[in-house]
Amino acid sequence: MKALFLAGGLGTRLRPLTEHLPKPMALVGNRPWLEHLLLNYKAQGIYEFVVAVKHYRELIESHLGDGSKYGVRIDYAVERELLGTAGAIKNAEHLLSDRFIVVNADIIHQVDLASALKFHEAHRGVATICLTDVDDPSHYGVVVQTDGGRIVDFVEKPKKEAAPSNRINAGIYIMERRALAFVPAGKAVSIERETFPLLIDNGSGVYGHPIGGYWMDMGTTERYRQLHWDLLDRRFPVAIGGQDMDNKGIWLGDNVRVGQGVLFVPPVMIGDDVTIGDRAIIGPYAVIGNGSRIGRQARLSYSILWDRCRVSAGAQLNACIFGAGMQAGPHILHEAVCNRNLEVHRR
Incomplete structure (x- = not known):
């Protein structure tokens, strides 16, 4: 069949x-x-x-x-x-x-x-x-x-x-x-x-x-976010890539480089080949795509980043969704949804 x-x-x-x-x-x-x-x-x-x-x-x-x-x-x-x-x-x-x-x-x-x-x-x-x-x-x-x-x-x-x-x-x-x-x-x-x-x-x-x-x-950005929170909370038990560190709800992929003093607030999912700068705070409810770079002292919560994103030092992202290859400067962004063409939509 x-x-x-x-x-x-x-x-x-x-x-x-x-x-x-x-x-x-x-x-x-x-x-x-x-x-x-x-x-x-x-x-x-x-x-x-x-x-x-x-x-x-x-x-x-x-x-x-x-x-x-x-x-x-x-x-x-x-x-x-x-x-x-x-x-x-x-x-x-x-x-x-x-x-x-x-x-x-x-x-x-x-x-x-x-x-x-x-x-x-x-x-x-x-x-x-x-x-x-x-x-x-x-x-x-x-x-x-x-x-x-x-x-x-x-x-x-x-x-x-x-x-x-x-x-x-x-x-x-x-x-x-x-x-x-x-x-x-x-x-x-x-x-x-x-x-x-x-x-x-x-x-x-x-x-x-x-x-x-x-x-x-998942036809709206609100439901797309909720889908990921359900995934991280394991209400939606699809396979998560990477290793769950000490079963604490912190999943790290392969070749992840973590700087000094980084704080993970679970649940958090980090893809492969990701670099996280010193004293960054990641989570709660953060998904970071493969090949992304997070600057020092950046803060990410309730946000989803697709592959190859760049977040500058000191940037703060809350409830954001970034498409592949997006860059965020040293700004505070709340509920931004951005695609690869650098369009920004805020509610």
Whole structure:
């Protein structure tokens, strides 16, 4: 069985970080999320992948390659124009197996795939939509189900008090190839608004299965920050690179050079080949990317730096997010979000 990762869109709400980057390639704990995703599904027994690409496809293809460095096989389905969720799946049909998994690749999640597959095989329908519970469903599509799990309706972005449940589409689907007979080729089609309602109406059998575990749409900078705090607090137990020093929540990568009198306030994650100047204070809740340089007496808290950032001596960063290659002079910055083009956005 194959997994199809939908990675063709841009993260418009995560700008400026993803101004020139597919959102699934945003770093999560100093590694592109798409790579975390691949390794997670490989650990659950999936070894063949199809990645649907469009915008900045070369960044994804150059990073993942053919999958051989991960011990898997990767094929690519290229969209010449944006085709929507179902259209992208239809575009990749020739690369898919008779039963396959579809994953919106910008959704942070952990799914018990064996449990979801067992449920799918038992109901014999054409699709299983993985579901998750949220506190406020008003921003999502809420499902209405029978006691046996069959989905009979979707309610799009209901008012919180009027929602039939708190259970929403998690963006992960197990599908049978025969479901694609109802998707027109070469046309933009939404699986959520068009294909699934059609399959429900014609009795093909669409069921919902709760995934449990962690789920986060990282589509805003606020949620992107929260994702990293959850990672550092181990509420989101994705692998963290480096060594946890004395199990104190201070992760140091390889070849980290730490100056005299540096204070780490956990939790803190430091990537590979990082230099930290004398008497700098790092943390709490700081993630520093590979190859970065932190000047003496600099202070970083509640901040995320991507690779190759430079922070001048004496600078103070609080609640900041810096894209790759950014530089911060001797300033005090609060809630700044900066991309590689040196644009600064403050609230």
